[in-house]
Amino acid sequence: MKKSLFAFIIFCFFPLFTFSQLNLRYWMDNGIDKIIKGDNKGAIEYFNTIILHIPDNAEAYYLRGIAKYNLGDFRGSLNDFSKAVDNDSINSTYVVYRGRAKERLLSMQDARDDYNKAIELKPINSDAYLSRGLNSIMLKKYHEALEDFDMAQMYDYYNGYVYFYRAIAKQYSGAFIFALSDFDRAIYLEPKNEDFINRRGINFREMKEYDAALNDFNAVIKLDSSNSFAYFNKALVYCEIPDYKKALENFNRVLTLDPDNALTYYNRAWLKAKLNDFAGAIADYNEVLRINPSNFYTYFNRAIMWQRLNYDTKAIADYSSAINLNPVFASAYYNRSQAKRAMRDFIGAQEDYKMALGIDANLDSIVKSGLVDSTGLAKMGEFKAEFEEGNTNKEHNSDISPCSNYSVAFRLNNKWIKEETEDVKLKELNKENTLEKFVISASEDTIVENKFAALLNNLENIPVNEDNWTKIFERAVLKYEMQNYSGALDDYNKLITIKPSLSIAYFNRANTRFQLSNYLNSIDDLDIRAINFGSSKIVSKKVQKPSVQKYEDVLADCSSAIRLDPNFSQAYFNRGNIKILTKDYAGAIADFSKAIALDPKFAEAYFNRGLTYIFLRKNEEGCADMSKAGELGLDKAYKVIKKFCK
Numbered sequence: 001m002k003k004s005l006f007a008f009i010i011f012c013f014f015p016l017f018t019f020s021q022l023n024l025r026y027w028m029d030n031g032i033d034k035i036i037k038g039d040n041k042g043a044i045e046y047f048n049t050i051i052l053h054i055p056d057n058a059e060a061y062y063l064r065g066i067a068k069y070n071l072g073d074f075r076g077s078l079n080d081f082s083k084a085v086d087n088d089s090i091n092s093t094y095v096v097y098r099g100r101a102k103e104r105l106l107s108m109q110d111a112r113d114d115y116n117k118a119i120e121l122k123p124i125n126s127d128a129y130l131s132r133g134l135n136s137i138m139l140k141k142y143h144e145a146l147e148d149f150d151m152a153q154m155y156d157y158y159n160g161y162v163y164f165y166r167a168i169a170k171q172y173s174g175a176f177i178f179a180l181s182d183f184d185r186a187i188y189l190e191p192k193n194e195d196f197i198n199r200r201g202i203n204f205r206e207m208k209e210y211d212a213a214l215n216d217f218n219a220v221i222k223l224d225s226s227n228s229f230a231y232f233n234k235a236l237v238y239c240e241i242p243d244y245k246k247a248l249e250n251f252n253r254v255l256t257l258d259p260d261n262a263l264t265y266y267n268r269a270w271l272k273a274k275l276n277d278f279a280g281a282i283a284d285y286n287e288v289l290r291i292n293p294s295n296f297y298t299y300f301n302r303a304i305m306w307q308r309l310n311y312d313t314k315a316i317a318d319y320s321s322a323i324n325l326n327p328v329f330a331s332a333y334y335n336r337s338q339a340k341r342a343m344r345d346f347i348g349a350q351e352d353y354k355m356a357l358g359i360d361a362n363l364d365s366i367v368k369s370g371l372v373d374s375t376g377l378a379k380m381g382e383f384k385a386e387f388e389e390g391n392t393n394k395e396h397n398s399d400i401s402p403c404s405n406y407s408v409a410f411r412l413n414n415k416w417i418k419e420e421t422e423d424v425k426l427k428e429l430n431k432e433n434t435l436e437k438f439v440i441s442a443s444e445d446t447i448v449e450n451k452f453a454a455l456l457n458n459l460e461n462i463p464v465n466e467d468n469w470t471k472i473f474e475r476a477v478l479k480y481e482m483q484n485y486s487g488a489l490d491d492y493n494k495l496i497t498i499k500p501s502l503s504i505a506y507f508n509r510a511n512t513r514f515q516l517s518n519y520l521n522s523i524d525d526l527d528i529r530a531i532n533f534g535s536s537k538i539v540s541k542k543v544q545k546p547s548v549q550k551y552e553d554v555l556a557d558c559s560s561a562i563r564l565d566p567n568f569s570q571a572y573f574n575r576g577n578i579k580i581l582t583k584d585y586a587g588a589i590a591d592f593s594k595a596i597a598l599d600p601k602f603a604e605a606y607f608n609r610g611l612t613y614i615f616l617r618k619n620e621e622g623c624a625d626m627s628k629a630g631e632l633g634l635d636k637a638y639k640v641i642k643k644f645c646k
Helices: 002-021 024-036 040-053 058-070 074-087 092-104 108-121 126-138 142-155 160-172 176-189 194-206 210-223 228-240 244-257 262-274 278-291 296-308 312-325 330-342 346-359 374-389 424-432 450-459 466-481 485-498 503-526 552-564 569-581 585-598 603-615 619-631 636-644
Strands: 407-410 438-441
Touching: 024 040, 024 058, 040 058, 058 074, 058 092, 074 092, 092 108, 092 126, 108 126, 126 142, 126 160, 142 160, 160 176, 160 194, 176 194, 194 210, 194 228, 210 228, 228 244, 228 262, 244 262, 262 278, 262 296, 278 296, 296 312, 296 330, 312 330, 330 346, 407 466, 407 503, 450 466, 466 485, 466 503, 485 503, 503 552, 503 569, 552 569, 569 585, 569 603, 585 603, 603 619, 603 636, 619 636
Parallel strands: none
Antiparallel strands: 407 438
């Protein structure tokens, strides 16, 4: 018995004794080597061993956090970075990386706070400026991003990523010619960096400098013959030159490397149609619909191919699918009428013809031959993208961005409110709340007040019960305004659990979910996948199948707010905006119309309904709405009138 106990004691203490004799740096360096080689799981094992025996080792937590981050375990990495900061609170680098983990968990303002703190701790930390600049890019605050990248350049003049990031900020803001010098400098510093060269090639293509663009994409392929993004961009250049044979060769190469790339199939189908290979185009459209079955343009284009091959029955079926997905698709009705006429269904053809002209009275005069060609949708598609994205960075788009969603927010010096009338839905809230009065407003800009952080701190530990519902609501609004969308969503979920009849909780939760979706898209667009030591990194964005936006939860919350308060005009307005993004244009018009019926002075509802009508090429109705919006004081309506209502 004594022998066993003695053996047990030796067994328990031997690892501690042994570890104390080892070279700690050896374990650290081996873990780092694993990360550099991409073996993040192996790296975690090394750092686990260190942490087991030295639980206050900040560096081990930091390095394990990096490994977890690279594996996509952002919550785990946040925990490790936080422990690193707890054990070494003045290390600016640890704070930067904690901010990155928070960003991936959608706590945007919390991340920004960490970047600010890191800069306070070490004002010459270029990585902190880079991270904050990247945060600004994702928020489309390009001017702020440029300021941070300028600071990063001051402290890290020879870091290629400083120039790369700054070029991207300029590129995203449409300043392509000014982005070139930064791309050149980045490539000079890292001449074999595929990401840098690819992005410069895109910049040249946007400038229609096709030879320079091709040189860059070829340089990328020389470095990495499997870089599908370079082949895809080469194909786009050849489509624009045009050189269809070479474009086809490059699209084929992309699909060899990435067989499920819907965007490439769609483009290749268009190209095959231009080359009169209608059967080949149909095959490619089949692949698009296999990957993305809700794309109504694909049904429309495939129907045209069927008609070219005299398969009118199949064409009618595809036009019908397109119409089911978009009930106000005038061109689909028009072309289906032609297919029905070929099948001698003259009554059906006449009905479709009337439907087409009812949606677009000008369609008949535009069409010179039997069909609306798919290439005729280019301008409509471009306008659709501008409308959905609301991109106000390019001057030519500034007059067609829709009015923003409404939400319940704090009144700050009357900045967000035009009228002093208090909404009846907010009386109980404003009677009980401890902060500023609440209003229902549409803010074009996010406002972050310094005092919000202190107010939020006072509300963090309140019990979740019905007596505290106003405080939970306040806390959710504070988190939302500080861009902590995941935290706000969590509070709205709790609020709805204890007070399920509160319409404004569903109303604000819908907006929070919408912002979360937008933010996730901005992260995906930059495609940040890994952390490198010493500098941030954007990994080359490979061509991927297009993501399908899903707004079911947002729509459901808007509908719940309306069910609980049928006179909630702003909820109808918001739901109309979301329906536009889901391509339910008839539903959007119906919601804007209901909002106007409830509030005849709702200028933004007139504006967005008018914009929807104009998108559907119903200019008479759209321009009437724009006139009313302008009459009610919405100045930007006159810019739309000037452009579309001549």
